[in-house]
Amino acid sequence: MGPDGLSLAGVGAAAAPDALAVAPDDLPDGLVVADGTGRVVVFNAAASHMTGSAPADVLGRPLEEALPLADRDGKVWWECAAPYAGLAIRTGFSERTLQLPDGREVLVSGRYVRAQRLGPVVRVVVSLRCTRVREREELSRAELVSTVAHELRSPLTSVKGFTATLLKRWDRFTDEQKRLMLETVEADADRVTRLITELLDTARIDSGRLQLRKEPVDLPATVQRHVAGLVAAGAEEARFVVEVAPGVGELWADRDKLDQVLSNLLENALRHGDGKVTVRVEPLGTGGTALTITDEGEGVPQEMRQRVFTKFWRTGRRGGTGLGLYIVRGLVEAHGGQIAIDTAPSGGALFRVELPSGVPDFEL
8 A cells, every 4th residue: 555545556565456546656746655664675766866876776775875865065864864774753854855866855754654643663654846837936936036026126216216205306396397206106116016916916826716706898988998098008009999799698607807918918019019900809609708809019929828817927028017917817817717819910919808707796
């Protein structure tokens, strides 16, 4: 039986007849199991890949020889851990970074299995994980901090500069100059607010805590409202084409979240695309609604499309946090829909969102 009560079949263990048999080689992490005498009885393919040792050369050998590990101070780990000695209340050790003889680091955790409470150890189960996962997580956190610091610095510097100037030299400025500076402060404050909103939405999506408050939404009217808002903000009205196919039905969705999706996609088309921005709303055969937004710009190369909806993706030509399209995908998928990118007939980018009709929250 394996460490969790399931039969282990395959490398170093007899095949199990029951339907719950799990082959060690099927596990994504490295697995090393030593018996009560301290000799290795299971050494799976992932462990072999990480350590460079073949199972045939390891099975039957003492654990400390089959899996030589040391901490960052060079101390032999098994002498420190002493799984078969020491206090009988020990159940194992938590995950930590240890080194193989060639200097490579692996994440190691262990469990000491006893046949009876406070009895001798009958099995030591060791799990090995590659440090690349943790390194990617640390890199992602570092990139997040760097991005946030960069995006906050500019608006906060502007806010600090203008407010300090107004406080010290209020009487020296005309009403028009004061108004211009205060409008700039307000715009920069809005920019900081949007950044914080993006960060909160990203955290909710990552943790699965995103909540929807569904209500009937008129998607064509919502599109028209967003286009009118962009025109009022200075965009050329001639750049927009809105097409609504007949038969578009009622859509139950979170109005605020849908506004975020539309706002991000339309602003993305204006910022990165050229020419006309065409927005088409049409019914789906499954009863849902499709929203397609195209532009006449350069489009997104095929090899980059897998990265468009990932965190911190930017084209390099523009600033921003690179979280907008990641959040868009999270919001669409939270509604049970899907989003895809393709090439528009004009050669620009085409974003297509497909949303189910949805049901009211009280019917869920």
